[in-house]
Amino acid sequence: MAAEQRPADTGTDESAWLAAYDPRAYTPVAVTVDVVALTLRHGSLHVLLVERAAPPYQGAWALPGGFLRAGKEDLDEAAVRELAEETGLHGTADAEAALSRIHLEQLGTYGNPDRDPRMHVVSVAYLAFAPDLPDPEAGSDAATAAWHPVTALDLRPRSGRSPATGVPADTHGGGVGGHTGPATEPTVAAPHAAETGPAPTALAFDHARILADGLDRARAKIEYSPLATAFLQHDFTIPELRAVYEAVWDERLHPGNFHRKVLSVPGFVDSTGTTTERGGTRGGPRARTYRAGDARLLHPALLRPTREDEIR
Amino acid sequence: MAAEQRPADTGTDESAWLAAYDPRAYTPVAVTVDVVALTLRHGSLHVLLVERAAPPYQGAWALPGGFLRAGKEDLDEAAVRELAEETGLHGTADAEAALSRIHLEQLGTYGNPDRDPRMHVVSVAYLAFAPDLPDPEAGSDAATAAWHPVTALDLRPRSGRSPATGVPADTHGGGVGGHTGPATEPTVAAPHAAETGPAPTALAFDHARILADGLDRARAKIEYSPLATAFLQHDFTIPELRAVYEAVWDERLHPGNFHRKVLSVPGFVDSTGTTTERGGTRGGPRARTYRAGDARLLHPALLRPTREDEIR
DNA sequence: CTAATAGTGTCTCTGAGACAGTATCTA
DNA sequence: TAGATACTGTCTCAGAGACACTATTAG
Numbered sequence: 001m002a003a004e005q006r007p008a009d010t011g012t013d014e015s016a017w018l019a020a021y022d023p024r025a026y027t028p029v030a031v032t033v034d035v036v037a038l039t040l041r042h043g044s045l046h047v048l049l050v051e052r053a054a055p056p057y058q059g060a061w062a063l064p065g066g067f068l069r070a071g072k073e074d075l076d077e078a079a080v081r082e083l084a085e086e087t088g089l090h091g092t093a094d095a096e097a098a099l100s101r102i103h104l105e106q107l108g109t110y111g112n113p114d115r116d117p118r119m120h121v122v123s124v125a126y127l128a129f130a131p132d133l134p135d136p137e138a139g140s141d142a143a144t145a146a147w148h149p150v151t152a153l154d155l156r157p158r159s160g161r162s163p164a165t166g167v168p169a170d171t172h173g174g175g176v177g178g179h180t181g182p183a184t185e186p187t188v189a190a191p192h193a194a195e196t197g198p199a200p201t202a203l204a205f206d207h208a209r210i211l212a213d214g215l216d217r218a219r220a221k222i223e224y225s226p227l228a229t230a231f232l233q234h235d236f237t238i239p240e241l242r243a244v245y246e247a248v249w250d251e252r253l254h255p256g257n258f259h260r261k262v263l264s265v266p267g268f269v270d271s272t273g274t275t276t277e278r279g280g281t282r283g284g285p286r287a288r289t290y291r292a293g294d295a296r297l298l299h300p301a302l303l304r305p306t307r308e309d310e311i312r
Numbered sequence: 313m314a315a316e317q318r319p320a321d322t323g324t325d326e327s328a329w330l331a332a333y334d335p336r337a338y339t340p341v342a343v344t345v346d347v348v349a350l351t352l353r354h355g356s357l358h359v360l361l362v363e364r365a366a367p368p369y370q371g372a373w374a375l376p377g378g379f380l381r382a383g384k385e386d387l388d389e390a391a392v393r394e395l396a397e398e399t400g401l402h403g404t405a406d407a408e409a410a411l412s413r414i415h416l417e418q419l420g421t422y423g424n425p426d427r428d429p430r431m432h433v434v435s436v437a438y439l440a441f442a443p444d445l446p447d448p449e450a451g452s453d454a455a456t457a458a459w460h461p462v463t464a465l466d467l468r469p470r471s472g473r474s475p476a477t478g479v480p481a482d483t484h485g486g487g488v489g490g491h492t493g494p495a496t497e498p499t500v501a502a503p504h505a506a507e508t509g510p511a512p513t514a515l516a517f518d519h520a521r522i523l524a525d526g527l528d529r530a531r532a533k534i535e536y537s538p539l540a541t542a543f544l545q546h547d548f549t550i551p552e553l554r555a556v557y558e559a560v561w562d563e564r565l566h567p568g569n570f571h572r573k574v575l576s577v578p579g580f581v582d583s584t585g586t587t588t589e590r591g592g593t594r595g596g597p598r599a600r601t602y603r604a605g606d607a608r609l610l611h612p613a614l615l616r617p618t619r620e621d622e623i624r
Numbered sequence: 625c626t627a628a629t630a631g632t633g634t635c636t637c638t639g640a641g642a643c644a645g646t647a648t649c650t651a
Numbered sequence: 652t653a654g655a656t657a658c659t660g661t662c663t664c665a666g667a668g669a670c671a672c673t674a675t676t677a678g
Contacts, residue, residue, distance in 0.1 A: 027382035031341045031423070031434050068423065070339035071432045075423035109421045109436050111343070111380065111387035120383045122343050122434070124421050239657075257641055259658060264639085278649080284656025285648035299618065300639065306611065551630075569668060571631060576666085590676080596629025597675035612666065 030121045033078040034065030034207070036107060036214035037087070037128040039147060040231045045247045046147040047211060048136070049203070050086060053144075056117050057204035063211065064145060065123065079104055079126040086145050088136045103129040103230040107214055115206045123205075127214045129230035154202045155212045218248055224301045226268050229292040235272055237287035238262055239280070251305055261302060267295025342433045345390040346377030346519070348419060348526035349399070349440040351459060352543045357559045358459040359523060360448070361515070362398060365456075368429050369516035375523065376457065377435065391416055391438040398457050400448045415441040415542040419526055427518045435517075439526045441542035466514045467524045530560055536613045538580050541604040547584055549599035550574055551592070563617055573614060579607025 037048040049061040064086035068078050083102065089095040104126055111122040136145040202208060222228040228244040229236065242258045245251075262268055269290035276286045349360040361373040376398035380390050395414065401407040416438055423434040448457035514520060534540040540556040541548065554570045557563075574580055581602035588598045 028340055029343045029380060029382045031343060068341060068432075068434070070341045071425050074425065075421060075434070106420055108418055109387060111436070113383050113386065120380075122380070122387070122436070124423065124434070237657090254641070254643095255656080256643090256658070256660095261640080280656055281650075282655050283648085283650040283653090285658080287657060303640085305641095549630090566668070566670095567629075568631070568633095568670090573667080592629055593677075594628050595626090595675085595677040597631080599630060615667085617668095 028119070030116075030119055031068040031070075032065050032121055032123045033068055033075060033082055033126065034063040034123050034210060035079055035083050035086075035104075035126045035128055036063060036211055037083060037102075037130055038150075038214070038218060038231075039130045039132055040244060040247055041132055041147060041149075043243055043247060045150045045215075047150050047153070047214075048086060048145060049148050051144040051146075052204055060202065060204040061148070062204035063125075063207045068124075075106070075124050076104070076126075079106075079124075079128075083126075083128055086136065087130075087133055088145075089133070098131075098133065101131060101230070101234075103227050107210070107217055110206055110210060112206065123210075125210045125214070127217055129218070129227055131231060131233055150211070150215065153208070153211070155208050155215075156202075219304070222248055223303055224298055226292060226295055226298060229269070235289045235291055237276060237289055238269075239287055241269070241290075245302070249304055253305075265295065265298050265300065265302070267293040268298060269293050340431070342428075342431055343380040343382075344377050344433055344435045345380055345387060345394055345438065346375040346435050346522060347391055347395050347398070347416075347438045347440055348375060348523055349395060349414075349442055350462075350526070350530060350543075351442045351444055352556060352559055353444055353459060353461075355555055355559060357462045357527075359462050359465070359526075360398060360457060361460050363456040363458075364516055372514070372516040373460070374516035375437075375519045380436075387418070387436050388416070388438075391418075391436075391440075395438075395440055398448065399442075399445055400457075401445070410443075410445065413443060413542070413546075415539050419522070419529055422518055422522060424518065435522075437522045437526070439529055441530070441539055443543060443545055462523070462527065465520070465523070467520050467527075468514075469518075469521055531616070534560055535615055536610055538604060538607055538610060541581070547601045547603055549588060549601055550581075551599055553581070553602075557614070561616055565617075577607065577610050577612065577614070579605040580610060581605050 035048070039046050039048070048064055050064050052058050052060050052062050064082055066078075066082050066085075068075065073081070080099070083104070084090040084095070084099055089099050107125040107127040109122060109124045111120075113120045115121060115123070133147075135147065203211065222245060228241060228248070231244045231248075232240055238259050239255070241262060242253055242255065245258070246253055270293045272289045272291055275288050279286050347360070351358050351360070360376055362376050364370055364372050364374050376394055378390075378394050378397075380387065385393070392411070395416070396402040396407070396411055401411050419437040419439040421434060421436045423432075425432045427433060427435070445459075447459065515523065534557060540553060540560070543556045543560075544552055550571050551567070553574060554565055554567065557570070558565055582605045584601045584603055587600050591598050
């Protein structure tokens, strides 16, 4: 149940109980909300990270996030707020419009008591799919925020000790079984593309694991839901949509079969009746444009190419 | 990031920072862990509930759960502990063995500031699949715990106000999008089967919504994972496995096609080489018995009969 | 014996994927 | 013009579901 037996339930009259209740009399737990914000830039998947200005993990990159404002906001609201703060998307009407197009869903909660050296921090992670956004302006919110290609990150779980403290390494944050399946995929840092300067070797806290879980979720999610369109602008072409799937899955897809399959799923995309102004950069005819349809589940689904090794 | 900027990051030397840090100086949030424990009894899906002995919602049924022991346990450990306490499965070796066969995974986190009238409580919900367990012994852990058929519960979101307090009704706890898809299914209390006495009309807090989310997750999960076997004993027959799917999905399945399909999925079930001692209660040959195989994902999946209305 | 059930065979339809082919565009 | 690309046609194969059928058991 939501809250019981710890502040000994003397329970008779509730208002009396409420008055006598002192929430600060017990060992505290901090609740934060972290966001795995994914976007597509130059054809590859990027994640929003902030550089830590203070210990622990000073100088390391971390997921954007912050404390839940106790008594004042829902978890979802906190996630939206953090995302807006860190992307600099707030204030203007344009920013609000951009924010409203971002898909946001809860990813999972990580509560290992040692994941933060300062105290027991329970972190509720969210997953966001965003269309290509401008670079966060420096100074928009203290920390330095930037988009990083996920292929340049080390997603293996942290080893060794956390910097400047005697705390043993994070094991894994939370999730007995996980949602999309076992997290048997601490994808080793891929060789290509180091776009934004030198690659951050590792993320702060257990954020590498949270990011890995987010990527797993994203890969699974676009199979059954039309959310791949959340990575694109309002109007898009089938080849652009294919590029999303190829980037998220890191798989080459057959252009012809993909095209026919997308159009065969009812409610996935709606035709706009127009085409692009120009053909592709390397030639080819102009592509027809589409908008996201009203389906919330893809039927039939766009299943990933079978990877036999992921089954067991 | 996991914990930053609130306790103003004066950050230079970290140990100094740690010493000066007083976690109690900020508005507190309580963290609890609640468990949606599902099992199959007499061919229908049941959930473990406890009767609240104290306000708020005194006398109402709620999901088993309790406070996270700050600094001492992981969320997963807390969920296992709560489940063990409430089912009475602790102490003996048999109990430990039974516990180890239960599947447990994180479901989602609910953090609406008004979901508990006493304070802001963030609740991490877990989902458990258990084989048919004995009735919890009364007095095993203060509260009265019992298995309730889910068809007898009112899963619509609460309306009105929470009892004995002026707090407005819970909206919904958390989850922008949800995981398994939109929670467009506050299943109206079904007509049949009121096995365990008079039906509880509504659950405490936002537990009706948590349970509904858990049911959604369970229904989706058994499509792609072999976890339906977690509802059965170590050895089981294909018809017993079919009964699990029928109960969870609330759909009649074709016996012949189901049989062939299960055997066609590699690693789903392994034959034991033996059969049951007797035929079914209403006749028929003895069935061969199987054990859970080593697959962690079903390929191909056992898709639910298409429900056109759930797509949009 | 009768009725119900376990398990198999078979047919049809849908959808995935391989491959080919045409039209259209960039450079 | 050369080469790449958008999009369509067609073939094959796997799998889902409908239906039929046999064998085996309870009552």
